[in-house]
Amino acid sequence: MEQDAIQDHFKGNYCWGCGTLNPVGLHLKSHWDGDETVCTWQPKPEFMAGPQHILYGGMIASLIDCHSVSMAIADAYRREGRSPDSDPLIWYVTGSLHAVYRKPTPLAAPVTLRARIREVSGRKTTVTCSVSSMGEERVRGEVIAVRVPLEWRAAG
Numbered sequence: 001m002e003q004d005a006i007q008d009h010f011k012g013n014y015c016w017g018c019g020t021l022n023p024v025g026l027h028l029k030s031h032w033d034g035d036e037t038v039c040t041w042q043p044k045p046e047f048m049a050g051p052q053h054i055l056y057g058g059m060i061a062s063l064i065d066c067h068s069v070s071m072a073i074a075d076a077y078r079r080e081g082r083s084p085d086s087d088p089l090i091w092y093v094t095g096s097l098h099a100v101y102r103k104p105t106p107l108a109a110p111v112t113l114r115a116r117i118r119e120v121s122g123r124k125t126t127v128t129c130s131v132s133s134m135g136e137e138r139v140r141g142e143v144i145a146v147r148v149p150l151e152w153r154a155a156g
Contacts, residue, residue, distance in 0.1 A: 005029035006037065006074045009084035017066030028063065030070050037071040039113045048107050055105040060131055064141035065097050067113040068127035072145035075117055075125060091153060095124060095144040105131065105138040123147040
């Protein structure tokens with residue numbers, strides 16, 4: 001695995017989940033591990049579901065979203081043979097997100113996300129993501145990430 005997180009190379013990233021420039025964000029850090037990306041993240045107590053020992057499902061969806069879209073962006077740079085901090089900027093957004101919650105995810109233990117590209121077709125990249133905790137898969141997700149033009153990022 002490389003030392004620097006994928007997200008550390010994205011210019012102008014204020015995303016709440018993975019943006020290094022968002023002072024109150026989650027600051028997810030994803031790394032390449034072969035053809036997969038991996039992220040380990042420790043939930044905070046305020047991310048509890050109704051039961052205080054379980055991680056809130058919406059937070060899990062956010063983790064899947066940001067880890068998977070970051071992978072789609074990093075993969076696009078890889079396919080173009082260039083660094084994620086090079087110009088012109090590549091940016092993707094969430095086209096769809098589907099999650100299957102298989103088991104409750106404990107709040108006190110770290111979660112590990114593993115993502116893999118399932119398909120690249122035109123502007124769309126389909127990413128599958130597994131969320132594990134305490135050695136067991138808890139959630140499976142799939143994200144369709146869509147490449148958007150740079151004008152999309154401009155303030156309107």
